[in-house]
Amino acid sequence: MLYARSPLLATRGLVTKPHVRHQWCRFYSQPFTSGDTVIIRPANDHTDNFHLSKPLDSSGGIVNTRNGPINHDQIIGRHAREIITNSKGASFRLLQASLPEYVVLTKRLVTPIYPAHANLIASLLDIHASSAEEHISDQKLEILEAGTGHGALSLYLARAIHAANPSPPPLTPWKKATPPRKKATLDVPETTADPTPETKEPPEDAVESASNEDDTTLKAYKSTRSAILHTLDISARHSKHARSIVRNFRRGIYYSNVDFHVGDVSDFLATQARSKPWLSAVILDMPSANLRIPVLAKQMLPDAKLLIFNPSVTQIAECVQIIGQQKLPFFLERVIELPLGPNGGREWDVRVARIRKPAGEVATEEKGSGLLGWLGRLFGQKRVNEIVERQETAFVCRPKAGDRIPVGGFVGVWTRKRDNEGQ
Ligand SMILES: C[S@@+](CC[C@H](N)C(=O)[O-])C[C@H]1O[C@@H](n2cnc3c(N)ncnc32)[C@H](O)[C@@H]1O
CATH class of the missing domain: 3.40.50.150 (Vaccinia Virus protein VP39)
Structure with missing residues (x-):
């Protein structure tokens, strides 16, 4: 049964049309039509050697591949995964582009x-x-x-x-x-x-x-x-x-x-x-x-x-x-x-931290967290000692675990x- 999602929309006649209910189906079960973009892959090639077409254009659109051109007209009306052959005899599989592929x-x-x-x-x-x-x-x-x-x-x-x-x-x-x-x-x-x-x-x-x-x-x-x-x-x-x-x-x-x-x-x-x-x-x-x-x-x-x-x-x-x-x-x-x-x-871990005078040898408000060691590797121990001496603030900017290069x-x-x- 068709239904309107809101009374406001129903009175405007915006949502009670048949296209509302199964909108998702059209992308998976319908043939390619004008405006669709299609992935074109050599039929027996499972590498990344593929093209994304421009929006299909029945009035003369062409996809140029290494194995010759394909007219958009040859694609319009076909379904995903179908194989087509161009004028040079090369075969291609047509595929629906996922969102990541499209991007x-x-x-x-x-x-x-x-x-x-x-x-x-x-x-x-x-x-x-x-x-x-x-x-x-x-x-x-x-x-x-x-x-x-x-x-x-x-x-x-x-x-x-x-x-x-x-x-x-x-x-x-x-x-x-x-x-x-x-x-x-x-x-x-x-x-x-x-x-x-x-x-x-x-x-x-x-x-x-x-x-x-x-x-x-x-x-x-x-x-x-x-x-x-x-x-x-x-x-x-x-x-x-x-x-x-x-x-x-x-x-x-x-x-x-x-x-x-x-x-x-x-x-x-x-x-x-x-x-x-x-x-x-x-x-x-x-x-x-x-x-x-x-x-x-x-x-x-x-x-x-x-x-x-x-x-x-x-x-x-x-x-x-x-x-x-x-x-x-x-x-x-x-x-x-x-x-x-x-x-x-x-x-x-990104924040401004006050570096405190050590209670014993060296310590910070982050006592035991290894902050001074990290700062020492970044700026050198001499500069870190100065920061500690003057109770300056410093940026904490480090991965929460590990030492990998970002x-x-x-x-x-x-x-x-x-x-x-x-x-
Ligand atoms: C790296 S791109 C963004 C990419 C986008 N997030 C995407 O996923 O496609 C950065 C964009 O910021 C725009 N840009 C630069 N200065 C800007 C400003 N002051 N206000 C708005 N956009 C600006 C540029 O024109 C450019 O298109």
Whole structure:
């Protein structure tokens, strides 16, 4: 039996259509159609020698492989795992791209957060989205992400909040945008890594007419959402590309959960002009993230999460420092090292510690924890002795266990304190 998730939506006729109930099925049981992206692998090759197609385009789209071209027309109408043969007699297997594969294989202008890291970061937000009729308050779940970059983390965050929203109306079918005219200046991508050797168009050509959708079909729906990801980038070009990345994943399944904005954090917050705190979470993956923390505090709800992703632990330390110096209302939950491998992260100890005069030989407020030994290895024993002598403060910045060299980046997780909460 069909049902409306909320009376409000039912009266607007937004959720009682047949497409609502088994929306997930269409990606697993239906043939590929225009706008889908498809992994193409040589039929008898189980190595990583594969391509991700651009959104399938029945009007002349081509995938160029080492073994000759494949027309998009040959793929449209086929199912996942089917084998096709191109004009040169080479056989290829067609596969559905998973979210991690899609994130890694899509053309990029900036380096995305890797799938394992994005997954971990999304789970650190501890979101438990439920359907609209189960909501216990009118408070929307609004998340701010800066910068949008490739849209990789945006996809994981949009997936995390998806269940809180009513089913969106069908999106306008994908259509290829007219290629932009060549610019006079060189636009050099932040990364040259390009795992998809399709050369027909520059990446931004894949941007569909998303702004039209925002103006018409999606507008009424958007006001009914319980959970929204606001994603913000200073670069209009990055934002536009990320929009196409989110729009073209699985026929835009998560697209309507996301609002794309261009600008800096402070400007964006100023345009919101909200009288009360409204953000349930903030994720910063951008340069000088520490400098944005002061403007965020007033906009964040009590218990809201602040996650900051940085390539180095000292940048996380700068965040710890500014929060301490300006007495900002954030409680540091944890600092995690994100390794390059596919599995979780390692916890780090990051804080400012007062180094006390030893009671006996050498001691600190961390007596017995090995802090002085660690500082000695970092700065040399002479400098450590000076710190101890002057009772200075010093940064504690070390893995909670072991001595491994850090790789892959760090994420700091803070919680916004209640206004009357102590230190
Ligand atoms: C490393 S990328 C983010 C990658 C993204 N998290 C992902 O998963 O795809 C960093 C982005 O921050 C943006 N950026 C730089 N300064 C910014 C600012 N002041 N405000 C907003 N975004 C900014 C850059 O344009 C760039 O797109």
